[in-house]
Amino acid sequence: MSVGEVHEARSMVLHDISWDTYKRLREEVNDGIRLTYNRGVLEIRSPSRRHEHIKRILGPMIEAMTEVLNIPINSGGSTTHENEGEEQGLEPDECYYVANESKMRGKETLDLSMDPPPDLVVEVDFAHRSLACRCTRTFACPKSGGTTRTASTFCI
Numbered sequence: 001m002s003v004g005e006v007h008e009a010r011s012m013v014l015h016d017i018s019w020d021t022y023k024r025l026r027e028e029v030n031d032g033i034r035l036t037y038n039r040g041v042l043e044i045r046s047p048s049r050r051h052e053h054i055k056r057i058l059g060p061m062i063e064a065m066t067e068v069l070n071i072p073i074n075s076g077g078s079t080t081h082e083n084e085g086e087e088q089g090l091e092p093d094e095c096y097y098v099a100n101e102s103k104m105r106g107k108e109t110l111d112l113s114m115d116p117p118p119d120l121v122v123e124v125d126f127a128h129r130s131l132a133c134r135c136t137r138t139f140a141c142p143k144s145g146g147t148t149r150t151a152s153t154f155c156i
Contacts, residue, residue, distance in 0.1 A: 011046070014044070015040060025042075032046060058093075062122070072101045073096045075097075076118050079092075081110070081117065092121040094121075098119040100119055
């Protein structure tokens with residue numbers, strides 16, 4: 001394991017971390033800590049008050065806009081998304097199903113081997129260097145038929 005970067009004492013990037021170590025950490029950390037994992041690279045973040053404030057503004061704005069435009073959406077919030085085959089795991093600040101809203105309506109669990117990834121992922125990243133912001137652009141989720149799909153990402 002090697003420490004790659006430390007940002008403003010709010011996040012730390014570690015290299016050469018196994019998928020099993022990431023999974024164990026997911027089980028142990030509290031809700032205030034956010035983990036993003038991408039093929040051996042682990043980012044551990046503790047969101048700031050400013051981060052949470054912006055996130056809390058963006059979510060209702062998206063929901064209000066889709067309501068005014070009469071576009072049905074399904075919010076996935078900050079649900080953990082994991083793809084063991086690709087060794088990727090992330091927790092977006094907010095995520096939404098738009099094109100796949102009807103497929104996700106009423107679902108209480110997420111299985112990315114069968115369910116689609118969110119259509120829209122919101123990630124608040126003031127410095128534009130978080131692993132979460134970079135990963136959501138390329139987070140691949142297997143779907144039936146052997147194809148993969150990535151989420152559209154809005155990073156601020």
